[in-house]
Amino acid sequence: EAMQWAGAAAALGPDPFADDAAEASPVPESCTATPPPWTGAVLDEARRGVHLIHLAHMDMDLERWGDPAGRR
Known part of the structure; x- marks a missing residue:
């Protein structure tokens, strides 16, 4: 169930690991802090x-x- 949930949630936005994605920047807080x-x-x-x-x-x-797309 976790795999299906995560896959569905990931499909809602852009791929943060795509070749043209912005480089990760420091995050001042946890995603769950707010x-x-x-x-x-x-x-x-x-x-x-x-x-x-x-x-x-x-x-x-x-x-x-x-x-190949799945391995990427």
Whole structure:
């Protein structure tokens, strides 16, 4: 369930790991320190976090790992 949730949440915004994405900047606080809506560096960090949650739960998704776009 976590993988589906994270994948759906990640699809709502731009890919923070895309080649043309801005470089990560320092974040002065945790994404959970303030309630949404977030902006700026905190929103960017939350987007990176949801992609990492998705990645952590993809370990058994062999079909996705076989796809070059999925490995990226």
